[in-house]
Amino acid sequence: xxxxxxxxxxxxxxxxxxxxxxxxxxxxxxxxxxxxxxxxxxxxxxxxxxxxxxxxxxxxxxxxxxxxxxxxxxxxxxxxxxxxxxxxxxxxxxxxxxxxxxxxxxxxxxxxxxxxxxxxxxxxxxxxxxxxxxxxxxxxxxxxxxxxxxxxxxx
Amino acid sequence: xxxxxxxxxxxxxxxxxxxxxxxxxxxxxxxxxxxxxxxxxxxxxxxxxxxxxxxxxxxxxxxxxxxxxxxxxxxxxxxxxxxxxxxxxxxxxxxxxxxxxxxxxxxxxxxxxxxxxxxxxxxxxxxxxxxxxxxxxxxxxxxxxxxxxxxxxxxxxxxxxxxxxxxxxxxxxxxxxxxxxxxxxxxxxxxxxxxxxxxxxxxxxxxxxxxxxxxxxxxxxxxxxxxxxxxxxxxxxxxxxxxxxxxxxxxxxxxxxxxxxxxxxxxxxxxxxxxxxxxxxxxxxxxxxxxxxxxxxxxxxxxxxxxxxxxxxxxxxxxxxxxxxxxxxxxxxxxxxxxxxxxxxxxxxxxxxxxxxxxxxxxxxxxxxxxxxxxxxxxxxxxxxxxxxxxxxxxxxxxxxxxxxxxxxxxxxxxxxxxxxxxxxxxxxxxxxxxxxxxxxxxxxxxxxxxxxxxxxxxxxxxxx
Numbered sequence: 001x002x003x004x005x006x007x008x009x010x011x012x013x014x015x016x017x018x019x020x021x022x023x024x025x026x027x028x029x030x031x032x033x034x035x036x037x038x039x040x041x042x043x044x045x046x047x048x049x050x051x052x053x054x055x056x057x058x059x060x061x062x063x064x065x066x067x068x069x070x071x072x073x074x075x076x077x078x079x080x081x082x083x084x085x086x087x088x089x090x091x092x093x094x095x096x097x098x099x100x101x102x103x104x105x106x107x108x109x110x111x112x113x114x115x116x117x118x119x120x121x122x123x124x125x126x127x128x129x130x131x132x133x134x135x136x137x138x139x140x141x142x143x144x145x146x147x148x149x150x151x152x153x154x155x
Numbered sequence: 156x157x158x159x160x161x162x163x164x165x166x167x168x169x170x171x172x173x174x175x176x177x178x179x180x181x182x183x184x185x186x187x188x189x190x191x192x193x194x195x196x197x198x199x200x201x202x203x204x205x206x207x208x209x210x211x212x213x214x215x216x217x218x219x220x221x222x223x224x225x226x227x228x229x230x231x232x233x234x235x236x237x238x239x240x241x242x243x244x245x246x247x248x249x250x251x252x253x254x255x256x257x258x259x260x261x262x263x264x265x266x267x268x269x270x271x272x273x274x275x276x277x278x279x280x281x282x283x284x285x286x287x288x289x290x291x292x293x294x295x296x297x298x299x300x301x302x303x304x305x306x307x308x309x310x311x312x313x314x315x316x317x318x319x320x321x322x323x324x325x326x327x328x329x330x331x332x333x334x335x336x337x338x339x340x341x342x343x344x345x346x347x348x349x350x351x352x353x354x355x356x357x358x359x360x361x362x363x364x365x366x367x368x369x370x371x372x373x374x375x376x377x378x379x380x381x382x383x384x385x386x387x388x389x390x391x392x393x394x395x396x397x398x399x400x401x402x403x404x405x406x407x408x409x410x411x412x413x414x415x416x417x418x419x420x421x422x423x424x425x426x427x428x429x430x431x432x433x434x435x436x437x438x439x440x441x442x443x444x445x446x447x448x449x450x451x452x453x454x455x456x457x458x459x460x461x462x463x464x465x466x467x468x469x470x471x472x473x474x475x476x477x478x479x480x481x482x483x484x485x486x487x488x489x490x491x492x493x494x495x496x497x498x499x500x501x502x503x504x505x506x507x508x509x510x511x512x513x514x515x516x517x518x519x520x521x522x523x524x525x526x527x528x529x530x531x532x533x534x535x536x537x538x539x540x541x542x543x544x545x546x547x548x549x550x551x552x553x554x555x556x557x558x559x560x561x562x563x564x565x566x567x568x569x570x571x572x573x574x575x576x577x578x579x580x581x582x583x584x585x586x587x588x589x590x591x592x593x594x595x596x597x598x599x600x601x602x603x604x605x606x607x608x609x610x611x612x613x614x615x616x617x618x619x620x
Contacts, residue, residue, distance in 0.1 A: 042204050046255070050258075051257075056262030056263075057236045060261045134262075144262065
């Protein structure tokens with residue numbers, strides 16, 4: 001009769017040990033991921049805040065119903081796009097001196113309120129979407145742009 | 156007969172322990188590093204937040220983390236279409252983090268610029284107030300003081316008794332291989348020192364005296380003032396120390412200002428030649444142990460620097476006692492009232508260039524100091540809102556702007572160049588009250604100028620009917 005431990009026993013033992021290590025590995029991996037995501041938070045928040053400011057300028061200076069720009073920030077690139085989804089035109093005939101304006105030429109003078117769908121993408125990985133309402137005030141830098149219902153969603 | 160043994164022997168246990176100990180010792184470096192790694196992780200994790208805080212001007216937050224973050228730099232750059240980029244960079248222990256954000260002052264609307272005002276509307280007009288003319292940080296000039304790399308100075312002081320009108324306010328500055336004694340504002344140097352002079356390779360010991368050619372000479376140099384009232388001369392005494400150590404003067408060397416040569420000037424004073432190249436002056440071989448030398452009578456307008464190499468006649472006389480009694484001519488530029496003593500370095504040689512004219516002597520650097528500009532803008536009649544502040548910021552300029560409104564402070568930071576740089580106040584909804592704005596301007600490189608000018612404050616005002 002042979003003494004000692006059978007190879008199969010050793011293998012089984014190693015396998016069991018390995019399986020026991022899995023939860024530990026998953027925990028460590030989870031902690032690392034959490035730390036990384038926490039580290040990314042300030043960069044992401046600031047990028048989104050910057051993106052909303054970019055959206056204001058995009059909308060105020062828009063020359064077409066679809067407009068987009070990309071800006072490099074230290075923490076990554078943001079891409080801001082705005083699509084005109086609905087536009088309420090003012091009745092210019094009610095305003096003295098504006099009767100002769102051709103509304104086909106420029107959307108600015110003929111619009112009273114514009115609704116825009118805005119998307120801010122950070123590092124091509126994080127996305128912020130929402131609506132912007134533009135109150136057209138006849139001079140671009142006097143417009144009001146309200147930012148509504150912005151939510152983050154992963155791309 | 157072999158016994159059937161059970162268990163381990165002591166030796167086996169000890170060996171096992173040793174093996175385990177050796178294996179465990181391998182983990183020690185990792186454990187010793189664990190604190191540092193933990194700290195580094197803390198830095199890595201927090202720097203983005205510190206950067207964000209700095210970006211938003213939260214000085215308290217950045218100071219909270221000042222132990223972690225080495226530097227915080229922020230800047231503002233105007234992009235196109237009313238966008239201003241604000242940047243912050245924080246770094247610590249080799250780890251650096253940069254973060255940007257953008258602000259737009261469009262799209263927030265204010266007032267109504269329509270020329271026709273309805274009954275409910277408040278008419279507003281854009282107004283500008285220029286409150287400050289060009290502000291330039293004025294340079295200040297200071298003399299560069301180099302490190303004295305000469306010999307050991309045992310003692311040095313202003314000597315007593317003094318010459319007539321001596322205010323005993325001599326000052327000393329140190330340069331590369333020299334010490335410079337300045338006359339103060341009385342035109343008189345009356346100074347003594349004892350020091351060690353390293354020997355050159357040929358065992359020679361010498362020093363070099365450099366002095367502007369503006370010195371006066373006592374017309375009654377023998378009488379009636381007496382020997383101690385004599386001017387203008389340099390006298391020295393040197394001794395050969397018995398030991399080679401340099402920490403203390405040899406007992407044979409007299410006290411500072413009390414050297415034999417001070418009283419011996421009526422012996423054989425030597426008249427030094429007026430020369431701008433180094434003239435070698437040996438001690439009087441007959442007298443030994445030093446000598447006394449009268450400077451030539453110069454001119455108060457002279458810019459030449461005379462140079463004299465005072466050399467010991469006997470070799471390895473390393474312990475020196477030097478006495479200076481100098482009066483500069485009336486009308487001499489105070490900047491030219493000095494004497495330099497070049498003492499050889501460890502090689503025993505003076506290796507530095509000695510200026511030949513006074514114009515070459517003063518090494519000056521221009522420094523631009525920080526500047527604080529306070530602007531107080533009173534609320535005008537019919538003020539609706541503060542709009543923005545603009546100013547031109549030059550290259551090399553770093554500015555922190557503190558805007559105080561109704562006891563609430565807002566801090567902005569920017570670096571130049573930016574023409575113009577705009578700080579939008581609209582999003583802060585400042586009340587229509589007086590505004591106090593302080594500009595803290597700091598040159599990034601203090602050897603280069605930095606300017607801020609054309610400060611303008613924009614506001615909205617109720618339109619006159």
